[in-house]
Amino acid sequence: MSYTILPFNVDIVNNKHLLVGMAGDYIFLDDLQLHSFVNHRLDKNSDIYFDLKSKNFLADSSDNLRNAIDMTATRYRAKKGFLKEFTNLHMMVITVRCNQECKYCQVSCAGEDAKQYDMTSQVAYKIVDFIFQSPSNNIKIEFQGGESTLNWQTIVDTVIYAERKSKIFNKNIEFVICTNLTTNFTDKIDFIKDHNIVISTSLDGSKVVHNHYRTYKNGAGTYDTFLSNLYLLREKCNINNISALMTTTSYTLDKIKLVIDEYVKLGFDGIFLRAINPYGFADSNKTEIGYKVEKFIDMYKEALQYILELNKQGIYFVEYYTRLLLTRILTPFATGFVDLQSPSGAGISGVIYDYNGDVYPADEARMLARMGDRHFLMGNVSVDTYAQVFHSSILKDIANNSCLEIMPICSNCVFMSYCGADPIRNYLETGDIMGDRIVSDFCKKNKAIFNIIFSYLDSGDKAIMDIFWSWIIHRKLNSNENH
Amino acid sequence: MKKNNNTVEIVFHRETYDICDIQLAHHNISDKCMLLLDIKGDDLLVRLVCNDELIINDISKEFLYLLSQYRVRRILANENRLIRDLIVEQAFKPIANLEERVNELYNTSI
Numbered sequence: 001m002s003y004t005i006l007p008f009n010v011d012i013v014n015n016k017h018l019l020v021g022m023a024g025d026y027i028f029l030d031d032l033q034l035h036s037f038v039n040h041r042l043d044k045n046s047d048i049y050f051d052l053k054s055k056n057f058l059a060d061s062s063d064n065l066r067n068a069i070d071m072t073a074t075r076y077r078a079k080k081g082f083l084k085e086f087t088n089l090h091m092m093v094i095t096v097r098c099n100q101e102c103k104y105c106q107v108s109c110a111g112e113d114a115k116q117y118d119m120t121s122q123v124a125y126k127i128v129d130f131i132f133q134s135p136s137n138n139i140k141i142e143f144q145g146g147e148s149t150l151n152w153q154t155i156v157d158t159v160i161y162a163e164r165k166s167k168i169f170n171k172n173i174e175f176v177i178c179t180n181l182t183t184n185f186t187d188k189i190d191f192i193k194d195h196n197i198v199i200s201t202s203l204d205g206s207k208v209v210h211n212h213y214r215t216y217k218n219g220a221g222t223y224d225t226f227l228s229n230l231y232l233l234r235e236k237c238n239i240n241n242i243s244a245l246m247t248t249t250s251y252t253l254d255k256i257k258l259v260i261d262e263y264v265k266l267g268f269d270g271i272f273l274r275a276i277n278p279y280g281f282a283d284s285n286k287t288e289i290g291y292k293v294e295k296f297i298d299m300y301k302e303a304l305q306y307i308l309e310l311n312k313q314g315i316y317f318v319e320y321y322t323r324l325l326l327t328r329i330l331t332p333f334a335t336g337f338v339d340l341q342s343p344s345g346a347g348i349s350g351v352i353y354d355y356n357g358d359v360y361p362a363d364e365a366r367m368l369a370r371m372g373d374r375h376f377l378m379g380n381v382s383v384d385t386y387a388q389v390f391h392s393s394i395l396k397d398i399a400n401n402s403c404l405e406i407m408p409i410c411s412n413c414v415f416m417s418y419c420g421a422d423p424i425r426n427y428l429e430t431g432d433i434m435g436d437r438i439v440s441d442f443c444k445k446n447k448a449i450f451n452i453i454f455s456y457l458d459s460g461d462k463a464i465m466d467i468f469w470s471w472i473i474h475r476k477l478n479s480n481e482n483h
Numbered sequence: 484m485k486k487n488n489n490t491v492e493i494v495f496h497r498e499t500y501d502i503c504d505i506q507l508a509h510h511n512i513s514d515k516c517m518l519l520l521d522i523k524g525d526d527l528l529v530r531l532v533c534n535d536e537l538i539i540n541d542i543s544k545e546f547l548y549l550l551s552q553y554r555v556r557r558i559l560a561n562e563n564r565l566i567r568d569l570i571v572e573q574a575f576k577p578i579a580n581l582e583e584r585v586n587e588l589y590n591t592s593i
Contacts, residue, residue, distance in 0.1 A: 006563070006566055062585060062589040066582055069566065069569050069573060069581070069585060070573060070581065072570050073573035073574040076574040077575065
């Protein structure tokens with residue numbers, strides 16, 4: 001009796017055939033195994049037959065097929081769980097002003113005195129009213145800039161108003177302030193603590209590395225002020241509420257170990273190896289700070305290897321993007337990363353409100369508007385209704401054209417179950433929101449990273465698998481061993 | 484498959500290709516050479532033209548790999564399309580007569 005083959009994508013990874021099913025189960029096969037499998041010649045008593053059956057790559061009875069379809073459907077639904085919640089991340093551009101002038105800034109910020117670019121409290125209240133029309137029960141409001149704390153009063157007003165609304169609507173609410181930590185925090189610290197606000201900041205590495213691009217408008221370095229504010233916040237607030245991001249430039253590519261060492265030294269438990277985005281100042285300064293995607297991949301590989309070595313030495317330290325992808329590969333759960341969803345999370349998982357109430361599906365869309373192209377403008381909170389904005393043709397267009405399952409190249413890609421689309425970047429690079437994978441650095445970068453991760457997974461190295469699982473379950477290796 | 488100095492030429496018969504395979508053939512070969520597609524009668528003519536004769540052998544190997552992938556995918560495409568549709572439908576709107584539809588599918592697939 002033969003068997004039915006269930007859907008999967010396949011490609012060569014680490015000199016083997018990697019097969020990935022619709023719900024993200026994976027298996028490595030050699031040439032003979034693959035061709036025996038697809039030609040229905042597998043030995044029913046072989047180990048590989050049972051492996052394929054247990055992972056729902058094949059079914060050998062009608063009942064078995066029904067169960068496999070039902071189970072795969074359940075897991076597929078779980079992976080797409082972010083759709084059910086709809087928009088829970090709401091980013092508010094509190095001001096476009098900034099006290100710094102970083103060469104890689106993707107925002108193209110305004111001068112420190114340009115208060116016409118501040119969000120007024122009246123606009124902020126309208127945005128909060130808008131936010132609470134979202135069907136999501138878990139609302140996260142992220143204050144962005146420019147340097148958001150330059151317009152502190154609007155942050156305070158928004159937090160107080162949104163907390164009141166959350167009680168009325170019985171929804172969970174969380175606040176994040178994105179800040180460069182170089183303004184005066186002594187008068188803000190109590191409010192941050194009292195309202196349990198999370199701080200998201202930027203750190204590029206050691207003092208020399210950080211000060212290379214992260215400068216005040218007069219060119220002076222910002223590291224010392226950053227550090228004193230970091231210590232101040234850590235002293236008064238929950239240490240877990242403070243995280244940092246780095247931006248990789250051509251300058252940091254060959255200094256990544258120093259960058260990681262700085263993060264470890266300052267007590268961060270991980271790093272997000274983030275490539276530069278082609279917007280704002282980053283675009284106009286790309287000849288100085290940019291690099292080919294291959295260079296970023298080499299850096300990622302070196303950094304991941306170094307981080308794994310640190311973990312082996314007992315230092316719990318996570319590469320956050322790797323953790324995100326591992327969670328997608330090794331668990332059935334949905335992950336809430338807006339930038340890598342299918343359909344795209346732009347406007348669905350996250351949305352951004354500009355200082356004047358304009359609504360965009362993603363920060364990159366707002367940056368594009370600052371560069372002169374308002375293609376992705378969904379509406380304005382002062383003149384449009386929630387339904388008009390979220391039922392807009394822009395959002396439908398994004399959703400219709402960002403499902404990997406129907407996108408050329410993506411639909412056949414072995415990594416499709418774990419990956420996502422970036423329609424705004426596609427539009428910027430090709431003029432088409434579906435984009436062209438052949439020339440896409442986004443695609444090249446993610447494929448290379450998946451290849452590196454799957455090579456580790458295929459290696460079967462127990463120590464590395466322990467580290468990966470400790471990252472996924474957010475538990476340090478030592479405490480893991482105690483269980 | 485015919486191979487000249489700087490060209491690899493393959494003919495697919497109409498019943499053995501679909502749009503997904505053409506997309507696959509585009510994959511990985513972009514910056515090294517040009518892929519020309521042409522319908523001739525019932526056949527799809529695929530020509531791979533490289534401007535550097537020295538790399539044609541490497542490209543041929545890559546193309547052969549794509550072809551082996553293509554053959555696997557042909558087999559899968561016939562069996563999988565209906566199952567894929569059932570899974571997506573079941574994921575978002577549970578199917579009342581799933582058992583009946585699976586039985587029908589299973590009996591025709593093996």
